[in-house]
Amino acid sequence: MNPSTGANAPRSLTGARFVLGTFAVALATFMNVLDSSIANVAIPTLSGNLGVSIDEGTWVITLFAAANAVSIPLTGWLTQRVGQVKLFVGAILLFVLSSAACGLAPNLQVLLIARIVQGAVAGPLVPLSQALLLASFPQQKSSNALALWAMTATVGPIVGPALGGWITDNYSWSWIFYINVPVGLFAAATVWSVYRDRETPTRKLPIDKVGLISLIVWVASLQIMLDKGKDLDWFDSPVIWALTIVAAISFVFFLIWELTEEKPIVDLRLFARRNFLGGTVAISVAYAIFFANLVLLPQWIQGFLGYRAVDAGLVTAPLGIFAVMLAPVMGKVMPRSDTRVLATLAFVGFAGVFLMRSHYTTGIDAYTLVLPTLLQGIPTALFFTPLTAIILSGLPAEKIPAAAGLSNFVRILAGAIGTSLLSNAWSDRTILHHAQLVEQTSVDNPAFVGSIARLQTMLGAGAPKATAFFEASLNTQATMLGLNDIFWISAVIFVAIVPLIWVTRPGKGAGAGAAGAGGH
Structure with missing residues (x-):
């Protein structure tokens, strides 16, 4: 049977098929979202094992995101050529294959090629998972389908860093990719068994x-x-x-x-719409800052605070606690609220969190590290869904898939570019602070001479060893000051882009039905 939309649409699933189908689709989504964050805490270990710098190791994240962004606009065309179910199952199997290739990679070059393939085949998973879930639920319960999707998409960033850290510490970084193999095979087999008789019509379209x-x-x-x-x-x-x-x-x-x-292939005319333009630029810039900080923070925690990968993951995991708790609340609040107010509160909340982080010191304790991350879950809950609702509001139904795909493309690409830019900015600011601190390390400076003398006494060593210890401390301090600058700049950017939200027209939860398309 080749069902279509409207009166000929397939009936919602029931019983065991409903449970298995929704679980398998959600699991595939979870696997995809998990993979975008699980590597974050493994970068220092991965880089060391492959004999490359942490900056080069970060390409594992940015190239995945860039390839993922490019493939998203192809989802609509591929769906019509291949069919929704075949494409979804095929994408999962290719994701499994590329994940295995990532784990087996003997060097960075092979790993990056495998990650590019992995990111490309992951593109259709997010929009197709929503479509399959919506087809599984009765129409009057479509909000429940999107809530389930949002929960799985939110849990990924919570579990990812902690799971990635635990696997890296106890096994090998390769296993953060191998874990996708059994999960993906199970999801693909289950989706095919449940949905294969609900395939969508296909037709040959030029690309x-x-x-x-x-x-x-x-x-x-x-x-x-x-x-x-x-x-x-x-x-x-x-x-x-x-x-x-x-x-x-x-x-x-x-x-x-x-x-x-x-x-x-990309309908750029959508940018002529005020809400689409303002909402897409706002969510993309915000996501670039949000995602880049998720990448940089674990690197600093491991590289300069001496945390194990699993501990760095546990420090960043609380981000999703409030995000998950508030997800059902958002479903009730949005229809009665101006989405611009909710998005503004999110941006102000993010700015507050990054201002808190801009006062970090090298002697920071775990509580001070965790508190901003925990609080960041609140603006995260207010972030994706209202902005996606703004982006899709006022669009005719036939334009929503293209609009969701284009906004996702811009957002994910912005995440990759933002990570590269802020990583470079952190390095530049660290070099600047190092140079400024070195200016104080003169034999004519009594404070410096006194510090070296105290270190010699404390270490029971000569001046060379004391000076080397002082230099290491200076490097750590310069790195911390550089990262504080990034946090402060991030806070300023979040405040600066608030006017983009208010360029859009008002609406109360408009487009919420497609809000999940924003994803995490």
Whole structure:
């Protein structure tokens, strides 16, 4: 049977098929979301084992996100060519295969190729998981389907860092990828057994090949330029200049082509709508800051506070506690609230959290580390759903899939770019603070001379060992000051983008039915 929408739509699932189907779809979503955060705390260990710097190790996260962003706009076209169920199951199986390749990777180059493939095949999983869940529930309970989806998408970031840390400490970083194999195989087999007779109609549609190629070229060039910039000394390198020129030219060509193509792969005309433009820019900039800090914080906790990977994961895990607790509340509050107010409260909340972090010190205790992370769950609950509702409000039903796909593309790409930019900014600020601190380490400075003398007494060693110990402490302090700058800048950006929310038209939970499309 090839069901379609409307009167011919498949009936909702019941009994054991309902339980198994919804569990398997949610599990596939959880696996995908988990993989976007599970590697965060493993980067220092992974980098050390592969003999690369932490900055290079971060490419494991950014290239996955960039590939994921590029593949999302293809979901609609692939669904019509392959069918919803076949595409979903196929994407899971390819995700399993690429996960195994990640775990087996002997070096960074092979790992990055596998992560690019993994990110690309993960693109259709999020939008298709929503569609399958909505088809499983009775129409009057569609909000419950989206609530279940949101819960699984929120639990991923909670479990990911802690689970990734525990696996890395007790086994090997490879197992953060191997864990997807049994989970994915079970999810694929179960989804196929439950949903194979509910396949959607297929038809052959042409694809905008020129738009797709230009999209891949500018995204890849931009991401490589950002990731390699610091290593190649930025614009002193002809490679960086070449990548920048290629990215700029291909981006301009992409814009012109997509705006004039009859059936573009990305419908850029959606940006002519005020709510879509303001909401997409706001959620993308906010997500870039949000995601980048999720990547940088565990690196600092492990590299400079000496926490084990599992402990770094436990420190960042409380982020999702309030996010999960408040998810059902948001479902009741949104229909009666102005979504712009909710989104503004989220941005102000994020700014407050990052201001708290900007006062961190090298002697910070666990409570002071955990408290802002715990509180960050509150604005996180107010963040994705209202902004996605703003983005999709006022759109005709036939435009919602394209709008959700485009906003997801921009948001996820912003996350990858934001991680690269803030990682480079942290390094630059650390170098600046190090230089400023070194200026004080002169034999003419009584405080410095006194410190070296006290260290010699404390360590029972000569001046060279005391000076080396002092230099290590200075590096740790410079790194902390650099990260504090990133936290402060993050707070300022969240306040600065609040006006973007108020560019949009008011609405009370508009578009909430598709709010899950924002995802985490």
